[in-house]
Amino acid sequence: MATDLKDLTHAAEAGALLKLLPARPRLLALGEPTHGEDSLLHLRNEIFRQLAEDEGYRTIALETDCLRGLAVDAYVTAGTGTLDAVMERGFSHGWGASEANRDLVRWMRAHNENRPPAEHVRFAGFDGPLEITGAASPRQALTELHDHLTGAVDPALLPCTRDTLDRLLGPDARWTEPAAMRDAARSVGRTPEAAQLRLLADDLETLVDTQAPHLRATASPEALDRARLYARTATGLLRYHHAMADPSPLRLARMVALRDRMMADNLLALAARGPAFVHSHNSHLQRERSTMHMGGQPLTWWSAGALVSTRLGERYAFAATAVGTIRHRGVDTPPPDTVEGFLYELPAARGIVDPRGLAAALSSRPPAPRVSPWFGYAPLAPARLAGLDALVFVKDLPASRPGRDAGSPSPEAGEGTPHTSRQLPQSP
Numbered sequence: 001m002a003t004d005l006k007d008l009t010h011a012a013e014a015g016a017l018l019k020l021l022p023a024r025p026r027l028l029a030l031g032e033p034t035h036g037e038d039s040l041l042h043l044r045n046e047i048f049r050q051l052a053e054d055e056g057y058r059t060i061a062l063e064t065d066c067l068r069g070l071a072v073d074a075y076v077t078a079g080t081g082t083l084d085a086v087m088e089r090g091f092s093h094g095w096g097a098s099e100a101n102r103d104l105v106r107w108m109r110a111h112n113e114n115r116p117p118a119e120h121v122r123f124a125g126f127d128g129p130l131e132i133t134g135a136a137s138p139r140q141a142l143t144e145l146h147d148h149l150t151g152a153v154d155p156a157l158l159p160c161t162r163d164t165l166d167r168l169l170g171p172d173a174r175w176t177e178p179a180a181m182r183d184a185a186r187s188v189g190r191t192p193e194a195a196q197l198r199l200l201a202d203d204l205e206t207l208v209d210t211q212a213p214h215l216r217a218t219a220s221p222e223a224l225d226r227a228r229l230y231a232r233t234a235t236g237l238l239r240y241h242h243a244m245a246d247p248s249p250l251r252l253a254r255m256v257a258l259r260d261r262m263m264a265d266n267l268l269a270l271a272a273r274g275p276a277f278v279h280s281h282n283s284h285l286q287r288e289r290s291t292m293h294m295g296g297q298p299l300t301w302w303s304a305g306a307l308v309s310t311r312l313g314e315r316y317a318f319a320a321t322a323v324g325t326i327r328h329r330g331v332d333t334p335p336p337d338t339v340e341g342f343l344y345e346l347p348a349a350r351g352i353v354d355p356r357g358l359a360a361a362l363s364s365r366p367p368a369p370r371v372s373p374w375f376g377y378a379p380l381a382p383a384r385l386a387g388l389d390a391l392v393f394v395k396d397l398p399a400s401r402p403g404r405d406a407g408s409p410s411p412e413a414g415e416g417t418p419h420t421s422r423q424l425p426q427s428p
Helices: 002-008 014-019 038-054 069-078 083-089 099-112 139-149 162-169 192-210 212-218 221-244 251-273 304-315 339-344 355-361 382-387
Strands: 027-032 059-065 122-127 276-281 289-294 297-302 316-325 350-353 390-396
Touching: 002 355, 014 038, 027 038, 027 251, 027 304, 038 099, 038 276, 038 390, 059 069, 059 099, 059 251, 069 083, 069 099, 069 122, 083 099, 122 251, 122 276, 139 162, 139 192, 139 221, 162 192, 192 212, 192 221, 212 221, 221 251, 251 276, 251 289, 251 297, 251 304, 304 316, 316 339, 339 390, 350 355, 355 382, 355 390
Parallel strands: 027 276, 027 316, 059 122, 059 276, 316 390
Antiparallel strands: 289 297, 350 390
């Protein structure tokens, strides 16, 4: 078996990854089975550098707030702000504390500094403005969208004034109330004001679309892209708050589905701009239906990767990552009859594996599912091997540097919110 696996394993490099794919993808997605492990992020950084320098990929999209990510992009492209400031304010979920994320931003700025804009690498967050404890107020997205359209289109076309938006929004604390994540009655998502805001957000988004030729002719393509980002974020947040106020048993399932819908919309917008490299949890990027237990009930929904793949076909490619050990988290040597156990026999510390060839090689001795003792790690599901485009295997994960562990162990690991569950989401 070890000899067969060696034949199916390649160096953990961008070129080897692309050679496994049937076509050059518009979105190349690399998943991880756990969050907060810098060694996986350093590998991600290496692959992105190779894609940027050798393969023409110009954007990296991470599982972080799409609006906060604008500050990171401004820093890496124009030097706006400082590295410390963008690491603190440009990432959600605590990801700015990661040493590997800091290295990525530092390299992107250095790469761009003496290059023309056409050769710049770009940064994007593709998650919604959603945290473990709740969702953001739609204020920023709505007001930025309104401000963008004010002066750019005939004032008579605007459906409301800025004062009307401020009045309907009220204090932001109403929207960010942490108790609303668990208690639908504490959410403002179904108040009359919220209902009116949903209509106005739809009208503003429609105005961007119907006036797109004028907006593109009178401003930069970048400005139009920014307006569309604010528009889809505003409508997405208002949908999410509406779902938070739903008292029915479908409440949590709708919330997780809406989060991935927001992710998918952002990824499709990035794909329209040019080839992009995407990094997130495996469960957000897989093509298959995602499942997990949350709040004592099973949830099932389609991930962002599944939604994007439906639209892009072979222009979307997904490489999952599996790991052997995370000993500082209590995840020891994998049992030999699991997929990770078979791969652990390999001498290399990491590599890229042909998943379909691996599935064929293991067909005579079907692997057993691996069970993780730590809630923050989602093992590889053997049945999904054949559905992957590539598989990255990392044998052992060392502990992240003290003080630079990126936030909570995993936004897919906790209890009782659409970002978290003590029962792990199934990973490819």
